[in-house]
Amino acid sequence: MNTDVARAAILAQIRARQGRADALHASEMADVQADIDRHVRGPQPRLGDDLAAVFTAQAQALQTSVSRVPRLADVPQAVAAYLDEHALPRHGVAWQTLGQLPWEQAGLMLEWRPPRDEDELGVTGCFCAVAETGSLLLASSPATPASTHLLPETHVAIVPTARIVASLEHAYALLRQELGELPRALSTVSGPSRTGDIEQTIVLGAHGPYRVHVVLVDAV
Numbered sequence: 001m002n003t004d005v006a007r008a009a010i011l012a013q014i015r016a017r018q019g020r021a022d023a024l025h026a027s028e029m030a031d032v033q034a035d036i037d038r039h040v041r042g043p044q045p046r047l048g049d050d051l052a053a054v055f056t057a058q059a060q061a062l063q064t065s066v067s068r069v070p071r072l073a074d075v076p077q078a079v080a081a082y083l084d085e086h087a088l089p090r091h092g093v094a095w096q097t098l099g100q101l102p103w104e105q106a107g108l109m110l111e112w113r114p115p116r117d118e119d120e121l122g123v124t125g126c127f128c129a130v131a132e133t134g135s136l137l138l139a140s141s142p143a144t145p146a147s148t149h150l151l152p153e154t155h156v157a158i159v160p161t162a163r164i165v166a167s168l169e170h171a172y173a174l175l176r177q178e179l180g181e182l183p184r185a186l187s188t189v190s191g192p193s194r195t196g197d198i199e200q201t202i203v204l205g206a207h208g209p210y211r212v213h214v215v216l217v218d219a220v
Contacts (some may be wrong), residue, residue: 047074056216072220076106083154086211091110119151129159
């Protein structure tokens with residue numbers, strides 16, 4: 001469900017109660033951008049030029065498995081190989097944005113809808129990936145629901161290497177540049193879901209997927 005219209009209406013009511021216009025003036029937007037530009041970033045590590053290698057090492061440290069393919073068309077076969085290696089079902093749900101890939105040729109049966117309780121596999125893209133932390137940044141929309149990476153036990157994410165940025169600071173700068181505003185839901189995925197609430201024993205899959213697999217794509 002697209003909530004952009006409802007959100008805009010709510011914000012307009014708040015501004016009206018404050019005696020302001022329904023939408024931000026250009027001068028207000030300029031003030032916001034100036035404040036962002038004045039913000040001084042803290043020290044950041046030197047990660048080198050190969051951000052894909054840094055991301056892979058950090059992701060694996062978080063128990064995210066990683067494979068790599070040269071082309072986007074190779075992704076379905078890589079996903080099928082991962083599922084077979086772990087004896088996982090070859091059917092699930094996926095984002096509509098991935099519908100053009102040859103999934104059936106790889107023997108995968110995917111549906112382009114939000115997941116239900118019985119769905120064990122969710123396949124997504126991502127907005128970008130963060131090399132420093134090995135994390136995925138996923139922005140929700142009607143075609144890219146957040147539930148696809150939250151509800152199924154297995155989450156497979158397709159990540160073009162060109163979309164790997166150095167740090168979270170770079171990721172949020174890219175969000176402002178490309179989206180202009182935050183989506184309704186923005187998720188930072190750093191490995192499988194885990195908790196240590198009970199006797200400080202780590203349990204996977206407590207609030208999300210048991211396993212996360214990333215397929216890096218060199219050319220799209």
